[in-house]
Amino acid sequence: xxxxxxxxxxxxxxxxxxxxxxxxxxxxxxxxxxxxxxxxxxxxxxxxxxxxxxxxxxxxxxxxxxxxxxxxxxxxxxxxxxxxxxxxxxxxxxxxxxxxxxxxxxxxxxxxxxxxxxxxxxxxxxxxxxxxxxxxxxxxxxxxxxxxxxxxxxxxxxxxxxxxxxxxxxxxxxxxxxxxxxxxxxxxxxxxxxxxxxxxxxxxxxxxxxxxxxxxxxxxxxxxxxxxxxxxxxxxxxxxxxxxxxxxxxxx
Amino acid sequence: xxxxxxxxxxxxxxxxxxxxxxxxxxxxxxxxxxxxxxxxxxxxxxxxxxxxxxxxxxxxxxxxxxxxxxxxxxxxxxxxxxxxxxxxxxxxxxxxxxxxxxxxxxxxxxxxxxxxxxxxxxxxxxxxxxxxxxxxxxxxxxxxxxxxxxxxxxxxxxxxxxxxxxxxxxxxxxxxxxxxxxxxxxxxxxxxxxxxxxxxxxxxxxxxxxxxxxxxxxxxxxxxxxxxxxxxxxxxxxxxxxxxxxxxxxxxxxxxxxxxxxxxxxxxxxxxxxxxxxxxxxxxxxxxxxxxxxxxxxxxxxxxxxxxxxxxxxxxxxxxxxxxxxxxxxxxxxxxxxxxxxxxxxxxxxxxxxxxxxxxxxxxxxxxxxxxxxxxx
Numbered sequence: 001x002x003x004x005x006x007x008x009x010x011x012x013x014x015x016x017x018x019x020x021x022x023x024x025x026x027x028x029x030x031x032x033x034x035x036x037x038x039x040x041x042x043x044x045x046x047x048x049x050x051x052x053x054x055x056x057x058x059x060x061x062x063x064x065x066x067x068x069x070x071x072x073x074x075x076x077x078x079x080x081x082x083x084x085x086x087x088x089x090x091x092x093x094x095x096x097x098x099x100x101x102x103x104x105x106x107x108x109x110x111x112x113x114x115x116x117x118x119x120x121x122x123x124x125x126x127x128x129x130x131x132x133x134x135x136x137x138x139x140x141x142x143x144x145x146x147x148x149x150x151x152x153x154x155x156x157x158x159x160x161x162x163x164x165x166x167x168x169x170x171x172x173x174x175x176x177x178x179x180x181x182x183x184x185x186x187x188x189x190x191x192x193x194x195x196x197x198x199x200x201x202x203x204x205x206x207x208x209x210x211x212x213x214x215x216x217x218x219x220x221x222x223x224x225x226x227x228x229x230x231x232x233x234x235x236x237x238x239x240x241x242x243x244x245x246x247x248x249x250x251x252x
Numbered sequence: 253x254x255x256x257x258x259x260x261x262x263x264x265x266x267x268x269x270x271x272x273x274x275x276x277x278x279x280x281x282x283x284x285x286x287x288x289x290x291x292x293x294x295x296x297x298x299x300x301x302x303x304x305x306x307x308x309x310x311x312x313x314x315x316x317x318x319x320x321x322x323x324x325x326x327x328x329x330x331x332x333x334x335x336x337x338x339x340x341x342x343x344x345x346x347x348x349x350x351x352x353x354x355x356x357x358x359x360x361x362x363x364x365x366x367x368x369x370x371x372x373x374x375x376x377x378x379x380x381x382x383x384x385x386x387x388x389x390x391x392x393x394x395x396x397x398x399x400x401x402x403x404x405x406x407x408x409x410x411x412x413x414x415x416x417x418x419x420x421x422x423x424x425x426x427x428x429x430x431x432x433x434x435x436x437x438x439x440x441x442x443x444x445x446x447x448x449x450x451x452x453x454x455x456x457x458x459x460x461x462x463x464x465x466x467x468x469x470x471x472x473x474x475x476x477x478x479x480x481x482x483x484x485x486x487x488x489x490x491x492x493x494x495x496x497x498x499x500x501x502x503x504x505x506x507x508x509x510x511x512x513x514x515x516x517x518x519x520x521x522x523x524x525x526x527x528x529x530x531x532x533x534x535x536x537x538x539x540x541x542x543x544x545x546x547x548x549x550x551x552x553x554x555x556x557x558x559x560x561x562x563x564x565x566x567x568x569x570x571x572x573x574x575x576x577x578x579x580x581x582x583x584x585x586x587x588x589x590x591x592x593x594x595x596x597x598x599x600x601x602x603x604x605x606x607x608x609x610x611x612x613x614x615x616x617x618x619x620x621x622x623x624x625x626x627x628x629x
Contacts, residue, residue, distance in 0.1 A: 054502050080504040088502045094495040108503050111406055 005032045006067075007164060007196045008053065013062035015048050022048055025223050026062070028215050030198060032163075035190055035210050037230065038200045040217030041245065046200040047091070049217070050168055053198065054088055055079045084112060087157030091168040093149035095141040101128065101152050102137040108159045127155040131185060147178040154185065164196040165189070171203045183209045204248055216242050256282040257315065261292055267300040269293065271323075274308035277316035286322040293332060302327060304338035312343060320347055389586045393516060396508040400517070405509045412514040419480045419515075420522035424529065426479065427472050431463070431530040434471050435537025438462050443546055452546045456556035459538030465565040466572070468530035470617060473576030476519065476526075477609035481584035484515055485605035488588025489598040497589070507589065516581040523577030524570045531569065564629055572620055576613050583609035 006029050013026040022045035030036045038046045051057040053064060055071070064071040066082050095104050105124045109115060115123070128134055131151040141149055150170060157165055167186070171179035183206050190197055190210075201207060207214065207230050214233070216226040218241055226233055226242050234246045244250075257277035262270040271289060293299055302323070309316075320339070324347065327334045336344045366374070399405045442458040488511060491497050497507045535557060542548040587605035591597050 056498055056501060083502055084504055086502070088499065090495045090499060092494065094499040096496050096499070097491075097494065107505070111503070111505060 006030070007032045007034070008198075009063075009065040010053075011063045011065070013049075013052065013064065014060045015045055015052060015057075016060035017048075021060070021222060023217055023222055023224070024061075026215070026217075028224070028227055030196060031213070032196050033190065033194045035186065035197045035199065035212045037207050037211040037214035038198065038217065039202055039207060039214055039230075039245070041202065041219045044217045044219035046202075046217060047168055050166055050198070050200050054086065054166055055083055084160065085162050086164045086166065087160070087162040088166045089150070089153045089157045089168065089170060091172060093141065093146075093153040095149060095153055095156065097141050100138050100140055101133070101144075101155075104141070104152065105156050105159050108156070112160060123159070127158055128152070130158070131155045132181070146173050147175070147182075150174065150182065151185070154182075158189070161193075162195065164198065167197065167199040167201070169201055169203075170199065171201065171206050176205075179203065179206060180209075182206075186210050202245075204246065216245065218242075257284065259284050259289065261289065263299075267298055269297075269299045269302050270305055271302060272305040272308070273316070274306075274310075276310050277312040277319070279313055279315035279318075281315065283315050283319065286319055286326065289323055290326050293326065293330060299332060301333045301335060303335045306338055306340060309340065312340060316343060317346055321350060324351070385590070386586065389589070390582060392508050393512060393582060393585075396506065396513045397516070399509060400513055405513055406505055407510050407514050411510075412518060415514055415518040416522060418483075419476070419518050420526065423476065423479060423522075423526060426475055427526055427530050428533050430471050430475055431468055431533040432537040434467055435459055435463055435534030436541055437537075438467065438534075439538035439541035440545070443541060447546070452542075453548060453552065453556055455538060455542050455546060455548070456553050457560035459542075460535055460557040460561040461565055463534030463538070464531045464561050464569045466569065466617070468534050469527050469569050469572040469576055470613060472523070472526050472530045472573060473580060473613045474610055476523070476577065477580045477583070477606050477613065480519065481580045481605045481609040482602040484581065484584030485588040485591070485601040486598055488512075488585055489591030489601040492589065492591045493593050493595070493598060512581075512585040512589070515585055516578060519577035519581040520574060523573040527570055527573030531566070568620070568624060568629065572617065575616050575620070579612040579616060580609045583612055 008030040010026055010028050010030075014024040015022045015026075026049070038049055040046050048057065052059050052072075058072055063073070069078065069082065071079060071082065095101070096107070099107070102121070102124050105127055106120050109120045109123060113120075124137060125134065128137060131154050133148060133151055133155065136144070136148070136152070141152065144152065154165075154167075154170075170182055170186070174182065186197060186199070187210055189195055197210075199206075199210070211230045213228065214226075214230045215224050216233070217223075218225040220241065225239055226237060230246065233242065237243055237246075257273070257275040260272040260274070262272060264270055269289075269292060277283060289302075293302070320343065324334050336347060339347075396405060439455050439459045443452055443455050446452045446454055446458075488497070491511070497511070500507050500510055538557075539550070539553050542553045543550055584605045587601045587608060591601040
């Protein structure tokens with residue numbers, strides 16, 4: 001049985017906005033092909049953590065290691081290079097509103113590959129078909145529903161066949177059926193491509209459906225209080241905050 | 253009969269106060285406040301308990317609940333027990349719900365009145381900080397431009413074309429109107445004085461030199477600041493709010509090269525032609541006044557203008573226009589990229605862009621004027 005290869009290491013991470021410390025002493029490993037959930041209550045710093053992992057905000061203290069490379073210790077070019085192997089799906093899609101879906105997905109392809117326009121077109125159609133949006137190539141993001149925008153955003157995040165995908169609250173604002181379809185898509189991609197996935201969310205249904213590992217950020221203690229598979233955490237934890245979170249506030 | 257609620261107080265025993273509520277307790281109707289009850293409960297009243305009688309209560313809504321909440325807060329501070337059994341069931345449950353989560357003590361931000369000195373100090377610090385940010389932005393733009401010259405900048409040609417069209421071609425109508433009118437005004441204002449000396453032919457010189465060297469560039473610059481500078485700030489600001497700029501960054505595409513550079517190049521390219529066109533419109537305006545009002549012959553006006561306006565004036569005017577274009581683009585893009593993450597922030601960014609651009613234009617004019625003076629141009 002092959003040992004699990006570590007993809008991202010986080011060590012003693014502290015996040016702050018000026019003097020205000022959001023979270024401190026975060027230490028966890030994300031393995032290859034994991035579906036790793038970052039969960040916690042609203043405003044606990046989940047999205048900030050993701051911003052630090054994808055290079056948009058430096059940490060106040062601590063290290064982030066991609067493999068053996070110190071992400072924030074390296075220069076901006078090295079970070080750019082690492083991020084080229086990653087795809088990010090933002091909370092509201094963040095599709096470029098002045099470009100069609102096809103142009104949105106083509107941009108990374110045109111920038112980083114030598115493919116001809118025809119080949120790029122083929123890849124774009126393939127990626128959109130993969131997320132169930134075949135035929136919507138010439139639509140602008142504003143013409144699509146929220147769920148469709150999110151799926152298009154996933155297609156764009158996957159454009160360069162990244163090794164790791166980041167999702168920021170993928171099911172927020174989605175109806176239950178769309179949320180379920182999104183979960184299925186995440187599971188399918190992870191299964192067939194072996195992509196590592198880091199999902200920031202607080203949707204319990206999704207967490208229990210897709211997670212292989214998770215870290216819980218406690219907003220009152222301002223640090224992580226649990227790590228592990230959510231189903232196991234639910235069965236074994238004695239922490240009242242975590243229990244309340246995982247049971248949707250059921251009074252025990 | 254207007255809605256009217258009534259409260260009556262009884263004291264069935266030494267340490268108990270019975271509050272009898274009757275009538276229509278409707279929000280917006282005629283309602284008593286909690287004051288008279290509070291007065292009765294004031295120390296030293298010896299009252300340890302409050303009970304309610306609501307059998308004569310015909311109708312209640314939030315009007316009753318705010319009264320009760322008020323009373324409850326007062327009682328808990330005075331350590332007086334409040335017995336809610338006599339209240340209608342719905343009201344009782346709502347009161348319980350409101351008290352389920354204890355008030356977060358430090359959630360309300362403390363309003364601090366800063367002394368004038370502190371405020372002044374803050375403003376000075378902010379000023380130097382934003383000056384630094386401006387320098388950093390200009391520096392980044394210069395680096396991006398050098399990459400452009402080496403042919404290695406990442407941007408879309410289609411975007412550049414669209415911005416050139418929006419900033420250049422579509423600005424022609426307003427630039428025409430403004431500069432025509434300004435030429436008209438200058439001629440009109442000067443004509444009155446010059447006529448006193450019989451020197452009205454020099455209106456041609458006045459309009460020609462003023463417009464070509466200075467006014468066409470400034471007026472066009474100000475128009476572009478309002479029109480295009482604000483638009484750039486709003487576009488980039490909205491992209492910032494939508495995290496579209498973050499998305500570019502995580503894809504390793506420099507927002508400076510992709511978004512800002514085309515805009516600076518577009519305005520730099522379009523301002524000189526626009527200023528040239530503005531020159532003509534201004535002189536045309538002057539000509540209308542000269543021919544129609546001062547009875548100067550058209551050809552005479554033409555020759556006088558041509559003699560007065562030399563190539564140096566034209567060169568300075570076009571150069572100024574070019575510089576103003578760069579300033580407008582920089583101001584618009586910078587404020588857009590610095591935009592906060594809310595809708596009102598986009599509005600602030602647009603406003604700030606226009607103000608910054610106009611201030612920049614005036615400062616640049618002053619600098620160019622001084623330089624020309626020193627160089628004897």
